[in-house]
Amino acid sequence: MLNYKQLHHFWAVAKAGSIVRASERLNLTPQTLSGQIGLLEESLGVALFLRVGRRLELTETGRLTLSYADEIFQVGNELEEALRSYPESHFISFRVGVDDAVPKSIAYRLLTPAMALADPVRIVCREDKLVRLLVELAIQRLDLVLADRPMPAETNVKGYSHKLGDCGITFFAEPRLAAQFKQAWPHILDSAPMLIPGKEAAVRIPLMRWFDAQQLRPRIVGEFDDSALMQAFGQAGIGIFIAPSVIADEVQREHGVTIIGQTDDVTEQFYAISMERRLTHPAVVAINDTAHRKLFANLYPGSTHKANRQN
Known part of the structure; x- marks a missing residue:
């Protein structure tokens, strides 16, 4: 199993550019830091640094490892921030991605019902291109994606498109x-x-x-x-x-x-794209129900909505 303490020491050296500077920031001796990186390289079976004169340069594998380490420690920082701001009362976390082709007014109207649930909801809303949002959905960083189309057939992501209207x-x-x-x-x-x-x-x-x-x-x-x-x-x-x-x-x-x-x-x-065939997240259920009963009610029997039109 990957030793995250050793990975953090490698990350600190790569960011600082030298073992000496990193040891000062981490309050460790250079010998300890060098030893930790050696143990990490041994466990991974690869070299992460090359010594060029007095400088350390990342190997190709080292650069790849650094990119993953950046993401790992960013997520760790986000976790710490989320836990620090966690309220005493329980809340439902709802992470939604909005395709930037969806009008903001439509997105607002679709998402508003999620804020009116009996249990408090904390919404995290991110806007981006659909393809990038689907990647975030696939790795479970998002609970839902709002888009102006169903999931593209060529996308290598297993998900389900729920038409809202x-x-x-x-x-x-x-x-x-x-x-x-x-x-x-x-x-x-x-x-x-x-x-x-x-x-x-x-x-x-x-x-x-x-x-x-x-x-x-x-x-x-x-x-x-x-x-x-x-x-x-x-x-x-x-x-x-x-x-x-x-x-x-x-x-x-x-x-x-x-x-x-x-x-x-x-x-x-307009579609709600999720990883689940049946909508179970209470916020997603509220969005789906309100879209059908109110926002796009003109599509269903008994509707009184009439669109403005000039002929």
């Missing part, structure tokens, strides 16, 4: 920009300045196909991985932009923009 898209423009266009919907988009989601967004390809089907040639003036940044540019009047119809009223109110049209021929989908 979908909706059409709505087109917005700053009022003075909207007033410049007199054509009927959807021809208003032809040759108009357009802000579109980046290539990582699942809605990108269906949107471009819809433009072709409608024989529309908008003038693409910006592409954005971050939907919030796209909305900021749209609010400034740089171009027309889209958002999921389920949050159309909120986007219009918060950004002071005008709805110029809507289509259900292009949809945005």
